[in-house]
Amino acid sequence: MTTQCTHLSVLGHPPALAIYFPERHCRLYYRAREEFLSPIASPGSPLTTPTAPNPPIIRGAEEGAARCATSSKLALILDCLHWTSEGKCLEVTCVGFASCISVYLRGLIAEKVAMARSTSSEGIDIRFLERKVVSLESQIHDLKSRVISNERKAAAEKRRKEDSKFKQKFKQQRLAAWQPILTADTVLPAFFLIGLLFIPLGIALLFFSESVKEIQVDYTNCNSTDHKNDDSSPKPCQDVIDANPNESCSCTITFQLHESFPKNVYMYYGLDNFYQNHRRYVKSRDDKQLLGLKMTTPSTDCSPFDKNADGKFYAPCGAIANSMWNDTLQLYALNPTGEQEKVDLIGTDIAWASDKKIKFQNPPGSWNDSDPDFKFANTAKPYYWSKEVYQLDPDNPSNNGYENEDLIVWMRTAAFPNFRKLYRRIDHSKSGYKSGLPEGEYQLDVTYNYPVKMFSGRKRMILSSTSFLGGKNNFLGIAYITVGAICLLLGIIFLIIHIKFGKRASDHFNINQNTPYSE
Template sequence: MAQGKAQERPADTPFKQQRLPAWQPILTPKWVVITFSFIGVAFIPIGVVIVNISDAIVEVVQRYDDQCPPPPSYCTVNVTIPADMAPPIYFYYQLTNFYQNHRRYVQSRSDAQLRGVGDLSQSDLSNCEPIVTSPVQTDKVLYPCGLVANSFFTDQFNASLLDPVTGNETALAGADWDGTSIAWATDVQTKFKLPQRAYAGVSRQTARPGIPNVVTLPSVTNQEFIVWMRTAGLPTFKKLNRVVGTATIAAGTKIQFSISNQFPVRGFNGQKALVLSTASVLGGKNPFLGYAYITVGAICLFLAFAFQVKHYLSPRTLGDMTYFAWNTGDRRVHAIDAGAPTVGDDKEAGKDKSATADP
């Protein structure tokens, strides 16, 4: 028994016995002011650079659900480009007030089914509750099943460039309307695959409230579907749909979008929008990070100034022994050191005397 306990004891090394040498900075007023000043001087320029990079990105957002008849329908929406856009140009659709981050929604999927696992157990499919079977063919399993897959965004888009001078129309196609490289490579290679043998007793047909037509879900290897299955963390989000790979779009050019409007949003008070955007080394347009750097830098400079003023007006030497109580004239401390009774001791002594005087 003793040998077993000895074997379980950690080795007698500085690391496992927590005897490694350590260093802890002594935060003197000088070092506090220098540290805050350094952070402020470094962060503010970084923030300014990030904001400038974000401002250089051209982004156009155009709501379209209010310009189209209720789904299912078809409509066209024109968007005017305010500044030159160099490739690659990214086209997104944007949804508002759609909570893909709801816990019940996020969990309603079968990753085994999406990976093409051959033999699916009942527990694999139970993860898809409350939508396991097809609402149209109720005796068959919906493939892919679950709330996330069943709510797949079904609007389709085509785009044409309208020349502002001649009015000629040039359709975007091929490399200039590419939907084959919009999903994450890791998702395509590992998370979404067809089974080696086709599933039996499954259906891709589903139904949606307010839509009279039967909706056919796409293949699990469809990249638009893969993008949709990567759930968003906020209720307003945009998802990549196409990439304009080679065409440069000049300022003033009008883009005509032909939209197959199939996805209803009125039931949850949502909105749909088209988004065209260029990108930078930091991604899409988002000045928040730059403003955050500037704010932190400004706060640090203010704190450095405040500490410097405080140290100037009421300096205090670090480790000054004169601030100890016995060096500040505290009478209580001197009385204790001399062995004299304190106020409490006097009261107790008086009680003892009165008790002794009683017959």
């Protein structure tokens, strides 16, 4: 709120100029004016404005002052831009802040000094007047600083009190909260409601999970078709690659589908007792490298799988990429005549779209390793890999290098030691497989490369259909049924106890000193 203390004609400004002060500073203005005029004006003389004619009253200036004035300013100068013939101001503007008193006093002292020089008989001490002006300006500046400081302190204190109130309530646990009164009338219906909702929901989840068709084929100990023991018996592939990790082994497993699998059918590979959730293992990767950024050195998180003996860094680096699953699985359908029919598998669209588009990108350059701008120049294949990263799928550049979906699927680490990852999709566009995977006898050909004997692991191939809830998972349905049954049982028990021993809540509220004691 501002108050018009006076209309002033300041030296160098038009007569229509007005000075506004915050209401609490009006006394400061009059005190300064009285103190300044006291050496010049005779005792008892009235306070006078400068000799310039009085300006008309500025109507609408209050609105302009309310828009322009701020609490941290000592004074506000308003000027009228547009006058009407009736003396009404139509448009108000801010001329300046803070120096209003100083401007007025300097104009007044200049006028009085000129009058004093023209009248030498009064003997005015000009230096004394100048020192007085400087002293008043200093006092005004100090007062302004104190006002601003006090306002800031008041605002800070207000914030501190608000914060302290919240902290006090929080520490004393007196924040606004809902504190229900648990009685039999509220608890028993809740138990029965949860039981009646969870049990049907669990049955539905279990039904949809059971509708998913799935078969698992463990090929950990499959026998090699090329290697024999000393007694001419087939040699297990895991013994072959355990003796020579660089040697490949092939094996064949036959299995039976007793019912047709509706589409869509997916092929997974499964690993047991492999801890992808180890902290150092999860960190052992370089996301900048996988984004395709040109780098001189890989991240230290990749160590010790960061570079080879020649100083070339691995592409990709880290323990996750180095341990990538590299078995090859191919499915064949066996006709009654014994002939094999290859089941076409699709190796794309098996990774998360966000990973494919955002997290994994190939570096710029050429795919030709003889070109100077080769994408993977001065890099080496990971230690346990049998091929370079740019040879993962050379026939499909969009599925090669860091963008290879087998690599992307493997790089998304599993939370548990027994896990499965998507390997391929059955091509349902081919004749005989458009409605799904028909029942019958099938053969799985395995190129056995991945060692599991060292960590007592097991490998398996999984064929599975899906439902709108995903793959086969009975846990969620069983959990809902279990929780619902427990709540229903507890509701029945508490209801019996309440009927036999309970009392109404009104009985507890009506207890007084005259209520007889009863066991």
